[in-house]
Amino acid sequence: MREPQPIDYAAVFQALPGMVALLTPELVYVDVNDDFEQLAGRPRDQLxxxxxxxxxxxxxxxxxxxxxxxxxxxxxxxVATGERxxxxxxxxxxxxxxxxxxxxVHFWSPVNAPVLGPDGKVSLVVHRVEEVTELLRDLGTRTDSDRSAVLEAELYTRARELQGVNERLRKAHAHEREVALALQAAMMPTPRHRGPHQAALRYQPAIGGLNVCGDWYDLVDLPGDRMAVAVGDVVGHGLAAACAMGQLHSALSAATRLADGPAxxxxxxDMYAGSVDGAEAATVATTFVDWHEHTITYxxxxxxxxxxxxxxxxxxxxxxxxxxxIDARPDHVTRPQARAPFTEGDTLVLYTDGLIERRTEDIDTSLGRLADCLARHRQTAPEALADALLADLLPSTGNTDDTALVVVSL
Known part of the structure; x- marks a missing residue:
């Protein structure tokens, strides 16, 4: 079998069909291909x-x-969103x-795409343009020359209307995301100390608008030397997910204060979720930490x-x-709970699936990566450990699912 030859990507770039340019995040040209020079009527040294x-x-x-x-x-x-x-x-x-x-006069069909650097931020913008001027004119001249200008104007007008619709949808989506994030922030508890026990709390939104605002966490002080710690994840995204999240978060927080245990x-x-739109198939992990007994019931x-x-x-x-x-069964069924011991100096970590799951791997591999990361940072305090987990486990290109994380020193 022949060894693959190194690819000259600079030559590939120059040979790409259509106008292609690379620009910095400040929109300064750093390279253009041959078609860009020819069709734009500017040599490289002028660009x-x-x-x-x-x-x-x-x-x-x-x-x-x-x-x-x-x-x-x-x-x-x-540049701002890291999205095409x-x-x-x-x-x-x-x-x-x-x-x-x-x-x-030119009619262009542009696509702008990001190139992300090692830090996950946009390092270059790929500006690709299809020149469609002659196509529009040709469509008009296929019937008669008198209609050419009319058809050209009509096609252009329809394209402009589409651009306007896209822009309005983009602004509406951005506003919804902003409201959803504000609602979520208002629901989340603040970091706290319980005597010598520190809790670090993190919420990392997804890049762009994907799957944002369905994750949450909660800490509840319980009678005696106890505290409940929970995380949850609502299916869906945007304002609807944030609203469902807020209702489930509040309901579990209230139920935790009255319940005998996490189950x-x-x-x-479960009983409350049946009346909440969007609560179906939400996932939750909840723990009751008892420092007097040195146990975690979950x-x-x-x-x-x-x-x-x-x-x-x-x-x-x-x-x-x-x-x-949650709310996955038609009838009430008693949920299981278990108890595990801990020793002073241990650390409890609750998280949502955005921290660990990858589409190309099974859950055991994902959990193994989390365990390896925790072991590497075993001497780290909760605040620094939370930052290390996000830095090590989330993709450098940005997470496509939001992530909630709670780290508690035991």
Whole structure:
């Protein structure tokens, strides 16, 4: 079998069909391919190192021109969100480099995409443009020349309307995300100390708008030297998930104060969830920590098991009381609970699946990676340990599911 030859990616880039450019997050050209030079009518030495809109300004002769503004907004969205942005067909006139003051009409279909660096932030913007000017004109001339301008204008108008709809949807989605995050932040408890016992709390939203605002955590002081610690995950995303999350969070927090144990608290949540839209198949893990007895009583409803990092560096998972998710059964069934001992100096870790799960691996592999990470940081205090878990376990390109995390010193 022949050894694969190294690929000259610079040559591949230059040979790409269509106009392709690479820009910094400040929108300065760092490279362009051959088609970009040819179709844009600018040689490389007039492009590299220059701000894109200094090279291609808006046509001052057209008061309605918006190609530059919309392209800039699209690129800045890519830089801000780390997500690809596909634009509708737009008109973008270019000044003739040989005849200053003469502007050529162009219709372009642009796509702007991020290139992420090792830190997960956007390091480059790929600007790819399909030149569709001749296509639009050809569609018009296939019937008769008199209709060419009319059809061209009609196609352009429909494209502009689509761009406007996309922009309104984008703004509505951004507002919904902002409201959902604010609601979630208002529901979450603040970090606390219980004597010598410290609790570190983290919530990491997903990148963009995917699966955001369904995760939550809670800490409840109980009579005696006890505290309840829980995490949960609501199916769905956006404002609807945040609303369902808020109701389940409050209901479990109340039930925990009256229940004899975590299983009974989850059974009460089962009965309440039937009246909450969006609560179906929510997952929860809840623990009752008793420092006097040095025990953790726990129950999990379809949720990944809590972990205990022992002072000797070993890790055990609380997986002896697992059951289906909330409101998954038509009839009431008693939920299981189990008890595990701990020693002073151990650490309890509860988390949602966004921290560990990957689509390409099974849950045992995911839990093994979590255990390895905990063992590496076994001498770390809760606040620093929470930061280390997020840094080590979440993808460098950004998590596609939100993540809740609670770390409690025992």
């Amino acid at each position: 590299l190192g220059r701000y894109i809109f200094d090279v291609f300004p808006e046509n001052p002769n057209d008061p309605a021109a918006a190609g530059m503004r919309e392209t800039r907004e699209s690129m800045l969205r890519v 942005d596909t634009m509708a067909v737009l008109r973008y006139d270019i000044e003739d480099s040989l005849r200053p003051g003469q502007w050529q 009974q608290a989850l059974e009460a949540l 129950s999990c409803a379809g949720h990944p098991p809590p972990a205990v990092l022992h002072s000797d560096g070993t890790v055990s998972f609380l997986d002896q009381a697992t059951d289906p998710p």
